[in-house]
Amino acid sequence: MRDVAETIVVGLTVGSTYALMALGLVLIFGVLRSINFAHGEFYVLGGYAFYYAAGTLSISPLLALPMAAVVAGIFGWLLHRFLLGLRPTLSRFNNADYFLVVTFAVAILMESGSLIIFGANYRSAPPVIDTDLQIFGLTLGGARLTAIAGSVIAVLALTAFMRFTFTGRGWRAIAQNRLGAEVSGIDVRRESRSAFVGAVALAAFAGALLTPLFSVYPGAGVQPLATGFLVIVLGGMGSIPGALVGGLLVGLVDTAGVVYISSSYSGIYGFVLMIVVLLVKPVGLFGTKTRVI
């Protein structure tokens, strides 16, 4: 019985980090209907910003977290203002294709840039929560507790933002019907930019939260991108609660699969779950069918 409890706790803690990794992707896909290949690199950027603030400059980790998100957000604004937000000059590109290709190029440049600027070493920094929690024979360290709390807070905050702010409602309107939103007086270009900036800040926030747990290094963006895609497809493309539930489910299934079936298929259990869910519900757990006009 205790083994089962341990497996559930580990699964949920692993899953909470998956949810965190997926949040920025959810926002971009939900609002812009585009795939952001540079998501993992924004995660890495947040990790380095947090490392330098909390680790090198010894700023309180609680302050360093929003600082990392803001630094990345500014970078994201500049990126959108001068690159992603430009209308494609080649007519064969539509906006989604242009976004995809440019973010892909940005990802390669950022990965190389990280290596040149930050060096190749694994970096870590102190977590926000500096205490351990004993539960079912497990010792959840401060870094792990920070990640769990951070993922829950980030999901709740983003949900509230989408529901109760004018900008958030604008994002939802764009997600539902871009043309309709424009007709209703929403500045789609400006709100798209703000959604992109928000997604970059969220990715960086996740990177900052998880740096004490997983460390940061050039190339650390691979897993958040791959896991993020799995989670948002499972949870429903564009669904914020879906990201949380999807992340937790993937974490649980993967942990249970490793412990009770075989570790040789680690990483595959989540994809099996995704396939099963998509067979039953093609739009994912919390996805909704949309009509393109």
Next chain:
Amino acid sequence: MGAALSAVLLLSACGSSESSAPPSPSVDSSVTASEAASASASESAAECSADLEPFKIGILTTLTPPGSYQLGLEAAAAIEGFVDVNNAGDSPAKFEIVGKEDDKNDPAVGRQGVGRLLENGAQAIVGDMSSAIATATQPLVTQQGVISIISGSWADELTDAANPTAFRVGASNSGLALNGILPYVKSLKETDGLTTVGLLTEDSPYGVGVSDEITRLVQEQVPGVTIANAVYPADATDVTPQLLKLKAANPDIVIIAAVGAARNLAVPQAYEVGLAPEAQLIAQWNWPTYPDFWEVVGKDGEGIRYVDFEAPNTPLNTVGQTMADKLGSKPSIWAQWAWDGMEALKAGIVAACSTDTAAVAAAMENISVEGASGTISFSSDEGNYHDRAYMPTYVLNLAKQGDGAADATILFTAPQQ
């Protein structure tokens, strides 16, 4: 991510690397391969005064995380340093570096890199890389008759009879399992009553290969000791599920065979799931001696044991001192292997008195040359074909936070087989 995806796109755009056959290595043939093989190294060295063309080498190594980039950087510096020192000397063997490629610990990227090096005329591929990269690139190298010097890749099949131009100057999975881990497990069984060995391994040719070898040998030769193993994806950062699985087996020791980021992260995560400190953690190579270990692991790393191939504070021999003078610091064993691979190549060229690739490869089978890490000669036995004849192996301990290789204490010295 960028690297992986760009590799896929480039591969699909350019077609298979194998389909675009690079030009054959340049040939400066003054003797045939069979002639070279029949000549003893010392005789040829004394006789060779030919004005040989520079031997072209290509460096393929891991220069960026999450692979073992520290080792790659050290290896690349050692090879470049060797070429500088050698070319300034009076040896008839000279070298030209035709390119340095970062494999990014990605087999597809590694194959592209090798393709470029071969196109540039590389006659030998050198550098430290993971077994996954070496396994992916070796067919291309062997197909072209190009020499490969294996140092950091431990997969056994890299130097089997199907790869007659591959020579190993570093450790191998089976060699480590047989000469290092097996006697250590036997020793722990006798002294501490060890009953269960946990293996945490990444799903790479290195991780799976070494896990299989240790499992087989312990099951065959150490009755009463059971093996519990857990595998994780090589790019994973959270291995708590695998550690939880190992915890259920209640192991006395856990050997961590890993290269990527999880190698460090597994240590605090083992404490998290309650596996450590009850189970003694053992790193399967000397990664705890690198500075980022303590930054990532903190106090959880205290008391970690690790396997290494040189004793701490071993004085440098003449070759090692030349290396240290060139590189500006005492070289690690990985750098020594990279340097020694070049020494072996040089000895082969001098013995063959030729830069013909086949002649050099044939001559290398008979060399015996002093390198920074000891004598380099290659076995022709079926079991360890073209492997280093002898590799000393130690198990060491880091007692307190911040300790480096110089502070380690030797817990076990594997007996010479």
